[in-house]
Amino acid sequence: MVKQLIVGDIMYELTTTRRILERLPEEHMSWRPHEKSMALGELATHLINLLNWQIAILQYPDFDLSTVPLRRKPLEKQSEILEEFDANVGKLEKLLVECDEQSLGEEWMLRHGDHIIRREPRAMALRTFGISHMVHHRAQLGVYLRLLDIPVPGFYGPSADEETQ
Numbered sequence: 001m002v003k004q005l006i007v008g009d010i011m012y013e014l015t016t017t018r019r020i021l022e023r024l025p026e027e028h029m030s031w032r033p034h035e036k037s038m039a040l041g042e043l044a045t046h047l048i049n050l051l052n053w054q055i056a057i058l059q060y061p062d063f064d065l066s067t068v069p070l071r072r073k074p075l076e077k078q079s080e081i082l083e084e085f086d087a088n089v090g091k092l093e094k095l096l097v098e099c100d101e102q103s104l105g106e107e108w109m110l111r112h113g114d115h116i117i118r119r120e121p122r123a124m125a126l127r128t129f130g131i132s133h134m135v136h137h138r139a140q141l142g143v144y145l146r147l148l149d150i151p152v153p154g155f156y157g158p159s160a161d162e163e164t165q
Contacts, residue, residue: 003104006123007096010054013131014089017047017138019153021085023145024078033147040144041074044081047137051088054130057122058095062109065117 021044029041038046049072056063075081104123111117118129142152142159151161 002123003096003099003101006104006126010096010126010131011093013135014051014092016153016155017134018082018085018089020138020141020145021047021078021081023150023153024081025148025150026076026078028148029074029076031144031148033144037140039074040141040148041076042071043137043141043144045072045074047134047141048075048081048084048088050130050134050137051085051092054126054134055088055092055095057108057126057130058092058099058103061107062111065110065112 024040024044029044030039032039037043053063075084104126105121107119108122108125109116109119110125110129118125120128138155142155145152152159154162
């Protein structure tokens with residue numbers, strides 16, 4: 001039962017995330033709302049990276065940030081973003097189906113070399129470091145779309161763009 005709740009929660013958030021990625025305007029991939037903000041394409045690519053991290057949470061007992069580049073080159077085409085997103089969702093879904101509640105309860109660690117950043121059950125890491133982190137950046141992407149006057153999809157109900165007037 002616990003696993004069903006976890007899988008259902010994750011799949012809902014991934015489906016919702018894909019809806020916003022479907023609205024990415026390729027002509028604005030280098031746009032950023034502020035000099036300290038990621039560009040639109042960087043933010044969308046970061047969402048892809050978060051899927052890679054979720055996959056790693058299920059595959060490995062720890063994740064060492066010192067072994068991965070700080071930033072990857074942003075994807076430039078919506079089709080590339082959706083293709084990689086869909087492929088990673090498929091990998092994650094397969095891993096979720098194959099895992100059991102015992103493995104979801106096992107300790108998982110996020111670290112940077114010898115420095116331990118967090119240590120928690122795998123299911124908690126998947127929710128916080130993976131899904132909640134993705135939801136945070138997905139919301140940022142929604143603000144970007146709003147500022148670009150692109151209709152924003154609703155996540156937990158209709159958005160202002162989807163409400164009937």
